[in-house]
Amino acid sequence: xxxxxxxxxxxxxxxxxxxxxxxxxxxxxxxxxxxxxxxxxxxxxxxxxxxxxxxxxxxxxxxxxxxxxxxxxxxxxxxxxxxxxxxxxxxxxxxxxxxxxxxxxxxxxxxxxxxxxx
Numbered sequence: 066x067x068x069x070x071x072x073x074x075x076x077x078x079x080x081x082x083x084x085x086x087x088x089x090x091x092x093x094x095x096x097x098x099x100x101x102x103x104x105x106x107x108x109x110x111x112x113x114x115x116x117x118x119x120x121x122x123x124x125x126x127x128x129x130x131x132x133x134x135x136x137x138x139x140x141x142x143x144x145x146x147x148x149x150x151x152x153x154x155x156x157x158x159x160x161x162x163x164x165x166x167x168x169x170x171x172x173x174x175x176x177x178x179x180x181x182x183x
Contacts, residue, residue, distance in 0.1 A: 124179055138177040154181070 124132075132138035133154065140157040142149045149159040160168045162182070172178055 129179055129181075132177060132179065138179045139172065141172070141178055141180045143180050143182050157181075 129138070129140075133140065140154045142153045142157045142159050143162040143165065144159075145161040145163075146159055149157075153159065158171075160171070162180075
């Protein structure tokens with residue numbers, strides 16, 4: 066009796082490309098779903114670690130713009146008069162950071178005070 070040879074069928078290489086591509090797509094979808102479920106990192110977490118006054122809460126640009134538009138915050142430019150005179154947020158008060166200890170009483174302690182230096 067003659068032995069039958071088992072023939073090995075080769076898988077077409079294009080099938081491998083499709084399988085690997087599908088797997089990569091599946092991994093990408095899982096990563097995106099996981100990221101969408103996690104809360105966004107705050108701006109504070111991504112800030113420069115050498116920034117001074119880490120205990121002072123930072124305000125996101127979008128929140129500052131909303132407060133400006135609504136008139137719910139007082140903006141204080143801490144750069145000094147020379148730079149303030151070159152340009153500043155309309156309605157902002159100029160109190161240089163070097164003068165803050167002596168002039169902070171000019172500000173309403175119940176107001177939302179947003180300081181900026183750029």
